[in-house]
Structures are given as C-alpha cells and as structure tokens.
Amino acid sequence: MAVDLDYEIGVAVKRQDNIALTASGRDPISETVVSPRAYFEARQDGPRLRFVGQGALEYFDYLDDTFSDETRARFNGQLDIVAIPDRLEFVFRDYLSQQPVDPLAAYAPDNTQQINVFVAGPTLKARFGPAMRGQLDLRYADNHAEESESFNGNRYSAAARLARDLSPTREMSVNLAVVDADFDQSGDLRDYRRYEGFVNLTSRHARMETDIDLGHSRVELDGSGREDSTALVRASLEWELSPRSLIGLSVRQQFTDSGEDMTRPLELEEIRFNDFNVPYLVEPSVFEERQLRGRYRYRGDRLSLQAIPYARRVRYLDATLEDENRRGVIVSASYRLRPRLTATFYALRENREFVDIDREDDDFTYSIGLANRFTRHWTGRIDFLHQERDSNVDRRSFDSNAVLVSLSYRR
Numbered sequence: 001m002a003v004d005l006d007y008e009i010g011v012a013v014k015r016q017d018n019i020a021l022t023a024s025g026r027d028p029i030s031e032t033v034v035s036p037r038a039y040f041e042a043r044q045d046g047p048r049l050r051f052v053g054q055g056a057l058e059y060f061d062y063l064d065d066t067f068s069d070e071t072r073a074r075f076n077g078q079l080d081i082v083a084i085p086d087r088l089e090f091v092f093r094d095y096l097s098q099q100p101v102d103p104l105a106a107y108a109p110d111n112t113q114q115i116n117v118f119v120a121g122p123t124l125k126a127r128f129g130p131a132m133r134g135q136l137d138l139r140y141a142d143n144h145a146e147e148s149e150s151f152n153g154n155r156y157s158a159a160a161r162l163a164r165d166l167s168p169t170r171e172m173s174v175n176l177a178v179v180d181a182d183f184d185q186s187g188d189l190r191d192y193r194r195y196e197g198f199v200n201l202t203s204r205h206a207r208m209e210t211d212i213d214l215g216h217s218r219v220e221l222d223g224s225g226r227e228d229s230t231a232l233v234r235a236s237l238e239w240e241l242s243p244r245s246l247i248g249l250s251v252r253q254q255f256t257d258s259g260e261d262m263t264r265p266l267e268l269e270e271i272r273f274n275d276f277n278v279p280y281l282v283e284p285s286v287f288e289e290r291q292l293r294g295r296y297r298y299r300g301d302r303l304s305l306q307a308i309p310y311a312r313r314v315r316y317l318d319a320t321l322e323d324e325n326r327r328g329v330i331v332s333a334s335y336r337l338r339p340r341l342t343a344t345f346y347a348l349r350e351n352r353e354f355v356d357i358d359r360e361d362d363d364f365t366y367s368i369g370l371a372n373r374f375t376r377h378w379t380g381r382i383d384f385l386h387q388e389r390d391s392n393v394d395r396r397s398f399d400s401n402a403v404l405v406s407l408s409y410r411r
Contacts, residue, residue, distance in 0.1 A: 013405050014032070016402035091119075099112070178193065192222060233252065249292075294309045323356055324354050329349055349364050
C-alpha cells in the first residue's frame with residue numbers, strides 16, 4: 001500500500017523587538033530571523049505495516065548575529081509491524097522536540113535544546129475465546145537531551161493485560177505493569193522502579209467514548225530507599241455534541257517522569273507551519289502528577305474553534321527539584337473571510353507556581369494571523385505574536401512582539 005504523504009516547504013522572515021526575552025527595564029535586542037523550513041505528514045495503514053508521522057525542519061539565520069545560526073527539528077512518529085497477525089507485533093515510537101534547558105528562564109533562543117525519546121518493543125497477543133484476549137507489552141525506551149545530560153537514560157517496562165468484551169461497545173481489562181528507569185549520570189539517586197495494577201473500562205458508542213483506568217501505583221527509589229504510593233486514576237471522556245462540535249474531559253493521577261510525559265499519542269493537529277509551542281519539563285526524576293484537562297472543539301463551514309482549559313500539579317519525589325502548579329487555558333480559532341483568505345488566532349494564558357521557592361509567573365501569549373491561498377499549492381501568511389511574563393521574582397518579567405511573514409508551497 002502506498003504511503004499517503006503531504007508536505008509543505010517555504011521560508012519565513014521574523015522581526016522581533018526582544019529576541020532574547022530580556023527582563024523588563026533592560027535594553028531589549030531587536031533581531032531579524034530568516035527561516036527556510038519544511039514540514040511533512042505521512043500515513044500508511046496496511047495489514048502488515050502501519051505508520052503515522054509528522055515532522056518539521058527549520059534553519060534559523062540571525063541576520064544581526066545576536067545568536068549563532070541553528071537548525072531545529074521536530075518529529076512525532078509511530079510504526080507498527082505485524083509479524084504474525086493477532087499474535088506478534090513490533091512497535092516503534094520516536095518523539096523529537098525542542099525544549100528549554102533551564103525551566104526557570106525565559107524560553108529564548110539561548111535556552112533551547114533538542115530532546116529525543118525513542119520507544120520500541122514487541123507486543124504478544126493471545127485469544128482465549130470469542131470474548132477473552134491477553135496481551136503482553138515489552139518496551140525499551142531511550143531518553144536523550146542535547147544539553148541536559150542528566151535527562152539521558154533508559155527505561156524498561158513490561159505490561160500484561162487480560163481483556164474481556166462485555167458487549168459490542170464495552171470492554172473491561174485487568175492490567176499489571178512494571179517500569180525500571182535507569183538514568184545515566186545520577187548514579188542510583190534518581191533511578192526508580194514503578195509497579196502498577198489497575199482495571200480498565202472502555203465504552204465506545206456512536207457519539208460518546210470513555211476510557212477509565214482505576215488502580216494503585218507504587219514507586220521505589222534506588223538511591224534513598226524511599227517508597228511511595230498513590231491511587232492510579234486515568235479517565236477520559238469525549239462526547240460529540242453534534243457533527244460539528246465535541247467536548248472532552250480527562251483526569252490523571254499517576255507517577256510518571258519527563259521522558260514518559262513526552263510520549264503522548266500522536267495528534268495530527270499538533271505540528272503546523274508557524275506553530276508556537278508550550279515546552280515540557282526536562283528533569284531526570286519521577287514525580288506524582290495530578291491533571292485535569294478539558295476540551296471543546298467546533299468545526300464549521302467558515303469557523304473553527306478549540307478551547308483547552310487545564311490544571312496540573314507536579315510533586316517530585318526528589319526533594320532537590322522544584323514542585324510546581326500550573327493552570328491555564330489555550331484557545332485557537334480560524335475564520336474563512338473569503339474562499340482563499342483565512343484569519344487565525346491563538347492564545348495561551350498560564351499561571352505557573354513554583355512551590356518551594358515561592359515564585360509565581362503569569363504568562364500570556366497570543367498570535368493573530370492572516371493566510372491567503374494564492375493558488376492550490378501556494379500560501380502566504382502574516383502573523384503578529386505577543387509574549388509577556390509577569391513574575392514576582394526580580395528580573396524575570398518580560399514582554400516581546402514579533403511579526404512573522406512566510407511563503408510556502410504545499411503538495
């Protein structure tokens with residue numbers, strides 16, 4: 001089966017009045033950046049081979065030499081190879097992104113690094129009857145950071161699952177999992193083992209889907225000998241209100257680490273031309289996460305709208321790392337003014353509180369843009385981007401404005 005491939009290539013020019021995101025009260029540095037770039041998305045769904053992936057490659061030429069020229073790449077891909085149908089599969093996942101080196105500093109060009117998380121392993125399946133199935137997942141994961149070498153390490157995991165169909169639309173399963181994380185530079189100070197047991201219930205109807213995990217999780221730290229446990233809760237609901245709109249809600253309480261946090265299921269709308277991204281934490285330690293996330297999406301003939309409110313609490317088991325609370329909302333919208341002219345809007349409002357150092361940041365980012373399709377393949381865009389931070393710590397507040405003009409060819 002042929003691969004379904006779409007790609008977009010082009011060039012963007014950005015003029016920013018505070019390229020280094022210098023603190024308020026200091027002299028900001030203006031800079032012009034020229035960025036040749038390429039973006040692709042590919043998909044293949046065959047009986048033996050399934051692949052879905054997105055990637056972006058950009059070169060940044062700083063004309064005033066404020067920073068050294070650089071190349072940045074992003075990729076999110078999933079490959080499944082069916083060796084024996086309904087018996088044995090091999091899975092491969094790769095997640096390449098740009099993340100901050102120092103999470104407490106502004107996400108400026110001198111505070112970025114490439115992060116890659118690779119996951120691979122076999123999945124063995126067995127059927128014990130018309131309604132009963134078993135599955136064993138064995139996984140190896142490799143974390144690699146360009147600058148934060150303490151993030152580098154390996155993770156080994158095994159997960160067993162026994163599932164039963166309750167009806168054509170409902171399924172229940174019992175799951176056991178163990179994870180062994182080994183970081184390269186920390187000795188055994190942050191290495192850990194995690195044990196999980198939970199029951200999963202999924203329900204899929206024409207307009208509503210639910211997926212619920214309920215159980216228990218326990219963590220053992222190798223260095224300190226500390227043990228901790230928590231109730232394991234992962235629940236999601238997605239309800240299609242109409243053919244054009246849906247709402248969703250997800251809740252999580254679990255132990256995880258930054259490498260696992262970056263291996264989310266691929267969402268094909270995540271990487272786009274002229275994207276503005278929210279960075280992850282890059283720390284080599286296990287933490288307890290509690291998160292509540294909502295979602296509303298509307299897709300009309302001319303108007304598309306999405307809103308995502310969220311709240312997240314992170315508590316590290318390593319007392320030397322900064323616990324934090326985040327809450328905010330992301331809103332994006334597009335409106336087709338004319339058959340070839342579309343207006344776009346994106347906004348992020350986030351409050352981030354670092355508990356142990358009594359620091360609180362309020363971040364506000366928004367962009368307004370116009371995209372015009374000159375022909376079937378050629379598109380021109382102009383975007384205005386504003387970023388600001390209001391911090392209670394001296395010399396951490398900043399604001400910045402930028403104009404981004406781009407021309408691209410899409411297959």
